[in-house]
Amino acid sequence: MIEIRISNTAAVQLLVERIENEFKFRIKTGIYSPDLSLDGLPFDELFDLAEIAAFDLVSILPFDVLIKETNIHEIISKAMQSLAVIYQKTDFSYYTQEMAETLISRLREIYTLSEKEKLYIKN
Numbered sequence: 442m443i444e445i446r447i448s449n450t451a452a453v454q455l456l457v458e459r460i461e462n463e464f465k466f467r468i469k470t471g472i473y474s475p476d477l478s479l480d481g482l483p484f485d486e487l488f489d490l491a492e493i494a495a496f497d498l499v500s501i502l503p504f505d506v507l508i509k510e511t512n513i514h515e516i517i518s519k520a521m522q523s524l525a526v527i528y529q530k531t532d533f534s535y536y537t538q539e540m541a542e543t544l545i546s547r548l549r550e551i552y553t554l555s556e557k558e559k560l561y562i563k564n
Contacts, residue, residue, distance in 0.1 A: 456495060507548065515541075
């Protein structure tokens with residue numbers, strides 16, 4: 442198992458930054474009104490932004506790290522739980538490691554298949 446060492450504070454900071462960037466992008470594309478704030482979003486929409494942000498962050502990890510067993514699901518779940526305090530949405534505190542694993546499992550499957558079939562060699 443590869444242990445990824447990052448503090449929860451750093452993980453939360455990266456996650457919040459990515460959430461804010463995704464929110465700004467959605468305002469720019471007209472999905473959200475410019476006078477709306479993250480604090481004004483209902484939990485479901487904020488949760489979607491948070492999962493997208495977490496997925497984006499995981500997707501930039503090195504290929505070989507993601508296909509091996511890591512503690513990334515633990516890092517994601519703790520960071521997501523910390524969002525409960527930041528955004529005053531207690532529902533984030535119920536985010537589990539299993540939910541994080543589900544989030545990254547599809548990406549892991551694609552990477553594993555790519556490695557198995559050596560798809561990157563054709564690029």
